[in-house]
Amino acid sequence: MHNSLINKYNIAGPRYTSYPTVPYWDDASFSLKLWKASLKKSFDESNSKEGISLYIHLPFCESLCTFCGCNKRITKQHNVESPYINAVLKEWYLYLELLNEKPIIKELHLGGGTPTFFSPENLTTLIKGILRTSKLTENYEFSFEGHPNNTTKAHLQALYDVGFRRVSYGVQDYNETVQKAIHRIQPFENVKQATIMAREVGYTSVGHDIIFGLPFQTIAHVEQTILKTKELLPDRLAFYSYAHVPWIKGNGQRGFCDADLPSAELKRQQYELGKRLLAEVGYHEIGMDHFALQTDSLYQSMQMGKLHRNFMGYTASKTQAMIGLGVSSISDSWYGFSQNVKGIEEYYNLLKDNIIPVFRGHILNEEDLIIRKHILNLMCQFKTSWTSNSLYFNELPDVLVKLKEMEADGLLHIASNEINVTKKGQPFVRNICMAFDLLLQRKQPNTQLFSMTV
Incomplete structure (x- = not known):
């Protein structure tokens, strides 16, 4: 694995045993x-x-x-x-x-x-x-x-x-x-x-x-x-x-x-x-x-x-x-x-x-439940989709924009209504889930809450 990817993606992030994560x-x-x-x-x-x-x-x-x-x-x-x-x-x-x-x-x-x-x-x-x-x-x-x-x-x-x-x-x-x-x-x-x-x-x-x-x-x-x-x-x-x-x-x-x-x-x-x-x-x-x-x-x-x-x-x-x-x-x-x-x-x-x-x-509110499903899909199946309306949410286009760079790095593929994590991307699945974590996006912590992803 390229050291440049490790350096790039080694940031503090949740292990996603739940969504929302406990600090949120x-x-x-x-x-x-x-x-x-x-x-x-x-x-x-x-x-x-x-x-x-x-x-x-x-x-x-x-x-x-x-x-x-x-x-x-x-x-x-x-x-x-x-x-x-x-x-x-x-x-x-x-x-x-x-x-x-x-x-x-x-x-x-x-x-x-x-x-x-x-x-x-x-x-x-x-x-x-x-x-x-x-x-x-x-x-x-x-x-x-x-x-x-x-x-x-x-x-x-x-x-x-x-x-x-x-x-x-x-x-x-x-x-x-x-x-x-x-x-x-x-x-x-x-x-x-x-x-x-x-x-x-x-x-x-x-x-x-x-x-x-x-x-x-x-x-x-x-x-x-x-x-x-x-x-x-x-x-x-x-x-x-x-x-x-x-x-x-x-x-x-x-x-x-x-x-x-x-x-x-x-x-x-x-x-x-x-x-x-x-x-x-x-x-x-x-x-x-x-x-x-x-x-x-x-x-x-x-x-x-x-x-x-x-x-x-x-x-x-x-x-x-x-x-x-x-x-x-x-x-x-x-x-x-x-x-x-x-x-x-x-x-x-x-x-x-x-x-x-x-x-x-x-x-959990309605939004929490939708994001929870996406994060569970990514953590358990290394893929998620929004083919049904029940899994679509308003910020999804913004999330996909955030994931574009990871796609360019070969960590995932974005299709019209689904995401698939690649073999290369599997060690970085926590980082991929963070793009879906709307609560984390809206309020970045002032102090370190989580262990490093790598």
Whole structure:
């Protein structure tokens, strides 16, 4: 890839797990009442047809990884587990009262933090509490994020017994210098053992997360990590750029100097090398930053044009409604977004008063919904069109003018009523989506809100 293109398009931009992006949510006109109405509307429309998705945020970690941008609470005290699980179930019961009909669950994902901080018994209590009050779709998918250092066979078995078949392990990088810088020491042997154990228990999809652009990381480190990954052949991979956003995450991402980070050019070389090595062993690129073997549901979903993207990243199937439980979780009704409070004590206090613990959100207007569809199409299918009037919007001619330069650079093709992203343009899909982002166009931020696109 030409360095001139990298230099030209390496600007701060959203990852588009939602539109509008969180900094552009209209909190002023948002209310819990409006959020409840938007979720109820969505649920009534879609529950019987496709079911819902559930995301549960489990925030506790025993130590801080300095690359991490997630909401977490660092503690070694495991007596925090039961009160938190009781609170999450209380939040779920408040949603059940609102929905007034048994939810049919299609997807359930445990994220964090470190879900495997919790004991197998407590995780079982949590999932059984949810399953007792809901139904499951025929092809439901339960997944969780496991830490290779503390995911035990008991964790894997307990979650398998309540329906989990997919686990994703955070690998990041196998080099010791890089691991020390990000405070995440986990030898290859630990990842190997956790991967083998999952397969022995019966998990049908094991994923690894690998990050490039980490402090002190070289081309050789990325190559070594991917060659080791090839030994284990996980079913799917997230291979993505480290999002350096210390202004948002406070001291957690200040465990190293900015000068220790690879340049944009080196990051792109790391990405290109990684992509080539993964392709050689049979991985297919899925959307942006994701790779899967042909046997994995993510690849099959892409082939069928059913790939979806939400706050959890790419998913193999779509649900119109996604409920987020736990501190900082984000919910999506399609017509609106809401985010829970981030403090654990505040979360507990609101639930004590029988209040769904939402503190901000956004209700989408007609324009938002149209732009959202275009951005989803671009992120999931690398193309979008406006053949139907429902996808046309007044500023579209201006957007196409903005994209002309990208077309001249070979990143996309513009036809009479559609856009197709080229192979060359796929790494720049975030930049292409930014041309559609009317809220970003109208109000450029004064300070940096997003990580760099490269």
